[in-house]
Amino acid sequence: MADLQLLDEPGVVVAAPAAVPVARKRRDKRGLAFWLAVAWLGTVAFCAVFATMLPVDDPILPDVSSKLEGFSAAHPLGADGLGRDQLSRLVHGARVSLTVSLVAVLVGTVVGGTLGTTVGFVRGRTELLVMAGIDVMLAFPGLILLLVLLAYVGRSLTTIALIVGLLSVPVYTRVARANTLAIAQREFVHAAEVLGARRRRILFREIIPNVALSVAAFALVAMGVVIVLEGALAFLGLSVEAPDPTWGGMISDSKRHMSDAPHVALVPSAAMFLTVLSLNFVGDVLRRGFDTRDANL
């Protein structure tokens, strides 16, 4: 939960005075690294969607005789503590990791984004009230909420994704509001006002598109954070219930085999590493593409 709060970047809000745009060396960032990242993410997404149709072993059926087997023909990425094929569990686990992060971030951005944008635009008492509520939510120890909620409703994929999403709403609200406040100050919005455009039109045509882009770019990074967070949840026993594989669960379960069989920890860690790296990378490049901060407007 802590990590998600890191995405509140009010720095975006600081209105940068107009400046001569510097020659962009950054354009060539969309080079090999970028496309490699996209390719990896594509592979992960493919696995997530088509896991059950892929020709891999059963990820759930134990085979104790192959316990902790290393890389071999039968198990290209080794076998875990119950002898299950790591490759297969990785492929099926992708579904959980991606779904949790996607849903959590979607909920956060849609709910938080709408709330923040509205409140930042409307201002006044509504803003005070809502932000006060958000502050209380942020002050509430997320761990308590998490433990209690999961004790009640059980630990299915959807519940966990929704709860993580809900817990991140305050952060997105703040981000959206901050962005809205800044954009509302910009010349093009003033221009629209001067031209007599109605407030609603300004909101939908000028403000929301710009805010949405910034928030969306953050969202990609946020997905990476949630994927890693799932690992922490698994360690605390709060992730999706067994026997469904999750990357975080695989890493957490591998901890006690680290001295005998480090490959059991390395494989899911590498997958998580590459995915988060790719998400951050792509998000960063996209954000830079859409960042209007140093534009002349």
Add this chain to the structure above:
Amino acid sequence: MLVAASLAAAATACSGSDDEKTKGNGGDGGEVTGAIRDVSDQGKPVKGGSITVGLEAESNGFLPGKSNIANAGTSVAYAIYDPLMKINSEGELKPYLAESIEPNDDFTRWTLKLRSRIEFHDGTPLNADALKAVFDDYLIAPGSNLLGGLAGVTMEKVDDLTVAYVLEQPNSGFPYNLVLAAGWPFSPTAAKAAGEDAPAKPVGTGPFVFKSWERDSRLVVTRNEDYWQKDLPYLDEIVFRPIPDEDTRISSLKTGDVDVVQSLRQGTVAKLRDIDGVDNYEFLGNNTGISVFNTAKPPVDDVRVRRGLAQATDQTQLIDVLGGSGMVPVATQLFSPDDAYYSEAAAKKWYKYDPKAAAKDLESYVNDPERSDGKAPGSPITLRYDCPPDPSLNELTQLIQALWNAVGVEVELRQVEQATHISEALSGDFQVKCFRAGQEGDPGVTLYPIFTEGSPLNVARFSDPGIDEALAKIRATDDITERKAEVEKIVEIANENIPAIYAGQTLSVVAVRDEVKNVDGWTYPDGSKGGTSPNGTNVWANVWTTG
């Protein structure tokens, strides 16, 4: 209390079958090591020094009656308190702090004589008055957590150094209660003065005096210069540090941050064997991991289902997944092969891994029009298996689920928090749960709460008049042959009805850096040897260090 601790740790696993011929049978005929004692040259005692002990958990307090003291806490307690009675590794019960204990003819009155001139750490003398004050004001006070074992017991002062425990019902094994918390005298004056803080300020007669306690960090005890056993203890100081994570506890031993660690996890025991410069004192006792059935709830209220599941479980695989292959024998009853009450006959009759036979038993239930879960004949059996999310148990429960799925039973795995887990066990809100059961000590004392109706420990809600009768007989006699026969009866009735299936005995260890010596060398005051203590607990008076 040990069972409580074990329950709190909550092992799971159920599986039965396998021919258990002799001690050291891994089930498929393979040899297992059982508990090993791999120690360096001991040399001569050295006075002085300090050791640090890495425990598996923190304790809430150390006041008998008030504090729930588990295995880790018992290790600490034995430094500060002396137990009135103590079991040695052969299973014999002898007086330790007490001088003697004698029953009357029908085992309803136990007269305990104290040694003279022993004082608590605060100077209060250990005498009958003190014992009685402790007993009345704490041990049997309303809300005491010892009321279960001390039900119907009162204490009479006989003379200055003698008390009598008066029992409503005969119990030939009563003194076994005095090995654990009920038998740890503490200073009633100190406890009274400390009031609500008494659990954090234990004052006993033991070899070490309580010095300080930073919870979840360290508890320090220092040498009792006036200890009643002359020339003991050797150590100046012991620092107890709770390190809940198994892997970092092992790391701490490797790096020398701690000198001693304890563990009840088979995987950890295996890893500790492989570390150089470390001595291993292992113990294989009666404590066993089990999957317990709620015999009052469908569909596991039907013995065919339980029997089918027992035969569908391959205990060898379960032990393998727990990390105990080659070390831990399969369990067939709540006694280890080393225990005097172990029954070969019952062991032979325990269920082999036989999926076909399992399928038959289950089929007969599934097709039964009168099946207890009320479902239509032919529909599969569905079960919910609850277990806390302990790292070593996660894999175990998934294996059990797969094994039972293989015979057509649909199993839903449910990870529950410890607190909910225990509450559900008590309220009967479950079908199958992972647990631990079994304890060293007198069967009259240890088996009684497991099979008595209404007892919190009777999680399976299983009782049988045959067992009740056998228990009454056991408690009424001290004739070992007779008792063994009755215990065998109990074990056979239990195993026929299968209130639980087993997942390998608990192999525990106290592992020390080899500068620490004589870890299992405690002796009774008469000089006879004590041996390794069960479940990772330890007695410290006779331990020394050269480091």
Add this chain to the structure above:
Amino acid sequence: MRLVLTKLPTLVLTLLVVSFLTFMLTSLLPGDPEVQILGPDNATPEARAQVREDLRLDDPIPTRYGAWLADASTGDLGRSYRSGQEVSEAIKERLPVTLEIGLLAIGIALAIAIPLGTWSAYKAGTTTDRAITGATFGLLAVPNFMMAILLILVFAEGFGWLPATGWTRLTEDPLDNLRTALLPALSLAIGELAVFTRLLRSDMIATLQQDSITMARAKGISPARILFRHALRPSSFSLMTVVGLQVGAIISGSVIVETLFAVPGVGRLLVDSILQRDLQVVQGIALVIAASFVIINGVVDLLYSLLDPRIRHGRLAAA
């Protein structure tokens, strides 16, 4: 000062709401405190009834909350169900530990992130920048418990420089305290430094394009001076906000680290108390967390106005 006065009602309101919600939620959790206190094999119906009576667990929730509130307002947070220790004592013992590790973590993270982020911004677009970017993204991708285990493997078991577990109090032995705090703090710092670096870098890049910077360069001021004297301050807003949020989040975030390193922190106490239904302790800690969050964010707001004259003088401020 006015800021303090305006924050006070928010503080009180937040504390009330948080404490009430916590009370409600935890009271409705399945699993009974008295069973945890007695231990499973001693939880006979009579014993349980006795303990429930002693602790007034069967009173209606509003009554119990009211009683707690009345006591709490006088500073009496009650006693732990499990250990009998006074809750305020328990928190006093353990909060400094968590805070020390958290602040040390943030300190280490900032000490590395500020130079790294600045340099990365200065060299934006070059290979150096890309390398740093890659490295920081990579650090973000490791779950903190894995980081902790790796650190133990390398520094404790491997080199033997630092202890694998344990904690020495600052008051007892400052040097040893630092040794025991280092690995836990590092486990937390590594993830944080990645975020801090990214934030500072992106803000700094924007700042470096401003007219004032171009002016400074034209005047011939050295790059280092520009970076640290002219550019750093205006680029710190995101960083500051996030640091503020991080400090507030230390307590929950440090649970895993505290468990692995066997450190007596308040995060671990919180989780243990929830799991063992020690509701008194949970209430107390929730209160402390909420209070510290509000206070710290107040401090951050104060720092904003100090850092940015525009804000002080009423111009548009950050979130």
